[in-house]
Amino acid sequence: MDRYLAPSTAGHHEAAGANMADSPTRSLSSEQAEPSLADISADIRALAAAMVTKEDMRALSDTLHAAIRTEVTSLRAELTAQATRMQVAESNVQAMGDRLEATNTAIHRQGNILLQLRRQTEDLDNRGRRSNIRVRGLPEPEGNEDVEATLQMLFRDILGAEAPESMVFDRAHRAARARATDNTPRDIICCLHAYKLKEKIMNKARSRPTWRFRDAEVALYQDLSPLTLEARRALRPVTTLLRDRGIPYKWGFPFMLLARHHDEWFPLRWPEEVPRFLQRLNLPPTEVTDWILGGALTHLRSAHIC
Template sequence: MTSKKKPTDLRQFSYGTAAAELAQDGADLPSSAQAETADSGLGPSDSEGSGAASLASLLTREEARQWFIDLRADLKQHRSDLMASMAEIKEDLAAVGRRVDETETRIDGHGDAINSLIARQDISATGIEALQAKVEDLENRSRRNNLRIRGVPEDPEFADVAGTAALICKDILLQGGEGTSDHEGTHSAVQFERAHRALGPRRDQKPRDIVLSFTSFTLKERIYTLSRQMKDIQWRNLHISIYQDLAPVTLKKRFELREVTTALREKDIRYRWTFPFGLAFQVQGITHRITNITEATEAFHKAQLPITFHPLKPTDKTPARDTAPRWQRAGKGGKRLRRQPEEGHVPHVDQG
C-alpha cells in the first residue's frame, strides 16, 4: 500500500476564486491607496503582470493530474482492504451459523430425550408406588399374628414379658366370657412364638410396647376383638391398650388421617382400613374410600358433612415441564431459525 499524503484543499487552486479574491481586494482598497498606485506610475499592464505571476505559482495541470492518480490509488487500496475484511466477516458469520445450526439440532435432540426420560420416570414412579404398596402389604401380612400391649411399666415386677402378656390375655378372655378360671389352663392355651419389648430406646420416659407374636392367628384375633369391645382395659391398677402391630409406613399414613378418624368417631360413623391403603366409611348407604386429606374433604362434602380438613404438610410434587424448544425465523427470507423467548413464563409449583 502506498504511503498516505496529506490531503490538499483544491479550493485554493481555483482560478475563479483567485481572480474574485483579487478583485475584492482591489475594491476594498481606499481611494488614497488607489491614488498612490496611480502616482507610482503602475498601469493596468503592470497589474495584469502581477496577477499572472500569482497564478503561475498555483498548482499546475500535471501536478493536479498526479494528485488525482494518487487519490485513485489510495481509494482502490482502501476498497481492497474493505472487501477483504468483509470476506473475513462473512466467513466468520458462516462458521457461527453452522455452529448455531448444530447447537439447535442438539438442543432439539436433548429436548426429545428429556421428554422421553420424563415419561419413563412417570412410568417408573407408578411402578415404584405399586411395589411400595406390595412391600407394605407383605410387611403387614408378616405381622398379622402380632399384637402390641401398651402401658405396662418396665419394672422388675414385669421383667417376665411372656408371662405378663399371658396373664393380660387371660384376663381379657375371662372378661369377655371366654376361657376358664383355671389360671394354668388359660396360661397354657395362650402361646407365643415371640414376646419382647419394642426395639429402640424409650421415648419421653414412657414404657416401651410389648410385641407379641401368637402361634394361633385365631386366638390373636379373638383377643384383639375383645379388647376393642372393652375399650377401657384395667389390669392391676394399670390402664393398658392393645393395638395391631403394623408397618411404620402404614402407621405414618394412618397418623396423617387421624383428624378424619376423630371426626368419624365424633359422628358415630364406623370406618375400616383397606388395602391398598385407604379408609372406608359409609354414610346413608353410600360407601366412601379415601387415601388422603384432600379426598377426605371431598368425600365429607358429598356426604353432606361440611367439614374441611387441612394437610399436615404441602406436597413436594412438581409438574413436569415441556422441554421442546420453540423456534421462529430470524428475519425476512431467513433460512435459519432462532428460539422464541419464554415471555417470562415461570413454572407453577403445586403447593397441595
C-alpha cells in the same frame, strides 16, 4: 494568478494620498510589473494539474468498492458461521429437550414402581404381623419379667369364660427401645401361635378402649408396620372429621381408609386422593401431611398412582 488574487497595495496608497499634493516625479521601482501571459498560463497549468481527475475518482471508487467487498465477504462468512452454530445449538437444545422428557418419563415411571414396591413391602410387613398384639400400659418391673405369664393372665381376664386352657406364644417381649425417662412402660409385643385365638382376643378387646389390670389401664392394638402407623397419624385430621360427622370408617389392607356414605364405601389409598375423598364425602378441605413424600398436601399432584 497569485498576483491577481493577492490584495493590491497601490490603490490603498493612492487613496491615502488623494488629498496630498501630487508628487513631482514617480519612481519606476514602486510600480509593479504586469504579469505576462506566460506566467498566467503556467499558473493555470499548475492549477489544472492539482485538480482531481476522473481517473483519480475512478481509482478512489475502485479502492472503496474493493474494501467494501472485502468487508461484506468477511461479514457473510461470519454470518454463515453463526448460522451454522445456531443450527447446531438448536439441534442440541432439541435433543436435550427430548432426552429431558424421556428422563422425566422414566423418573415418573420409576417413582410409581418404587411407590408400588413400598406398598407391597408395607403389606408384607403387616401380613407378617397378623398374629401380633401390641399391649400398652402394662407396668414394667425393675428386674426380670415373665412377659408370657403376664399376658396369659391379661388375656384370660379379657376372654373370661371363652379363654382356652393353654395359650402358645411364638414370641413375647417389650418394645426394643430404651426406657423412657418418665418411667412410662414400654409396649409389649406378642405373637400368638394361633391366629384365630389372636382374633378372638382382639374382637373382645375392641368392646372397650381400655381394660383394668393390675391397677393399670391397659389397651390392646393390632401390631402394624411403621409405614402404616405413619400414614394413620397423617390421616388423623380426616378421621377426626369422619367421627365428628358420624361417618363410619375402617382401615383396609393393603393400606387404605374406607368411609361409608349413603350406603357406599369410598376408599382412600394415596395422599393425592385426599381432596377428592373429602369432596365426595362433603367434608371441608383439610390440610393433611403427605405420608409418602412428606410436606403438606396443599394441592393435588399431577402424578396419579393407580
